[in-house]
Amino acid sequence: MMLASKIQRRAFSASARNLSKVAVLGASGGIGQPLSLLMKLNPRVTELAVYDIRGGPGVAADLSHINTKSSVKGYDPTPAGLAAAIKGSEVVLIPAGVPRKPGMDRDDLFNTNASIVRDLAKAVAESAPEAKLLIISNPVNSTVPICAEVFKARGVYNPKTLFGVTTLDVVRASRFVSEIKGTDPKDENITVIGGHSGATIVPLFSQSNHPDLSSNAELVHRVQFGGDEVVKAKDGAGSATLSMAMAGARMAESVLRASQGEKGVIEPAFVDSPLFKDQGIDFFSSRVELGPNGIEKIHPVGNIDAVEQKLLEACLGDLKKNIEKGVAFVASNPGQ
Template identity: 45%
Template sequence: MPHYLEEQDSHVTKIAVLGAAGGIGQSLSLLLKTGLAPLVLRSPGSHVHMAMYDVNRDAVAGAATDLSHIDTPVSVSFHAPDDAGLERALTRAQIVVIPAGVPRKPGMTRDDLFAVNARIVAGLGDAIAAHCDLAHVAVLLISNPVNSLVPVLVERLAAHGAEQAARHVFGLTQLDAVRASTFLRDALGSDSHDMPLVPVVGGHSGDTIVPLLSQAPGADALSPDARRALVHRVQYGGDEVVQAKNGAGSATLSMAYAAARVTAKFVELQMGLVPELHDTLYVQLRDARGRLLAPGAEQVAELVPGVEYFSVPVTVTGKGVSHVHGELLARMDAHERAQLLPVCVKNLAANIRAGQEWVAAAP
């Protein structure tokens, strides 16, 4: 398997998957290996390479070798700590996807989970700062808790002098929208092949997740009780998976699917197939000094006072976030504005503060 061929060709789009041997990482890598092939075929002379990194050498070597046998033009390499693998995986990477970390296990509190994963994400942030072009790389964070770890990653990169890091770091919250779409279709009893699109904003855990059913086609046919039940199911859908796995795992396949959809958009952008992408991503609205991320961020910040990070529709170019769109928030109905959003803001502010305080106390 050629490990470093990708570094010799300026027409290569390189994706580094950090934590590629885990439950999300392997599934995500499979979806990227198979799903990105059409993009390569649309762009003659281009190439996509996926560098898979994990601390478990045997697992990542096995997964990458297995994937390399699949007949698509997306090439694969594996990297582990014992051969300067993190540096090699990150060098010349334009897109870094981070599913690294541990899942929540029985008996583990959210604080326990955060403490472990914050150390992992901070270390990866240091490596990204050392080996990537921070003016252009896109960093997509999957590791939980996203609400707290995105601030950890942004501030860790900023500590290395990357003042524009927030424009290039994205928390992936699309699983909430994927679930909302699926659950609404179930609730409506629809037999249509078209999935209803449900805008979801806020954060990525519990009641920080705000499904905007008022702007979802067909949702107005549901009774108020059915809508409340649907909101709760979207907010706590991850618990269904944990319970179904009897505490032995969490949502890996559905998360990998959602993450692969987003990553494909960034690959399409990096390859020059589109001038910009549009998606809902968890981003910093303004920094501690009050500087706005991009045009439009002020409108959103005014609607969600007290939080510096929020999952909201954004436009992204090769230079990072270029615009923040607050139209969905402006169109919320009375229940969403008065009931769902205040709870989201309160709890999200606490999550963000936990991440910032961890960074301040970290060595």
């Protein structure tokens, strides 16, 4: 309830004319249900659209009994239902896809989730091309480029409105540091750059209040592979869903805050970035300043220490391959 209360406190000052429609595609899943709940609790949201290949209307009926002002509607799993769910949305969240199982990494999910994200991206491109599109479906390093290629093919690509949600890496880093240092996690502001899979996740502890932690290899590994802890603990029953939903809701809240005029809203996100384009890497996660139209400024990596430089170099090699994989998928599998 702490996140819900925080979201509500922040948003109460928003005027009714600024409130927004948000669509969750994949709303019946392990991430989708708690994410939809958090969106229902967000006073910035006037209309919540929930869609899935099964169970969307049921999730909507359940959410509609919650005593917040927003309306909720579930849509049938048809092309017309999907189009109606998306139409008029300011923010579209895509958590749809299959979860990881023990022994799987995010890239193992690629073949299934790539097709799902491609088809949903097509629907967004056709029904709400100006929406801020937040991709949660893994592997994010590849699914975000897939969405970009889909939008480019339809002539509606806007790099300022496409986001890969990497917020969970920051949330984990803050929590893990607080456990070590005995601090409040909300007071820890750990910058995490790169991508959203294993070695592509690069926490920059040298830029935090605890620069000594950059040499803590165990901590770095835990931030990079924290999702494995959850997959193992769930013993084949799923991956990180509740924490990912919280992270997705935080990112959506930040996008809405900026859309409604708040200044200085900064979140990490995997976006079309100039930072490493000279190395053939078109997408990169760093601190992104948000505004009414999406991305206003992409912050540079800044000063990092020698340990982090090595992590960054390892990240870039893997990240380039992940991005190329997403682009190649769309070229080979354009779909209908």
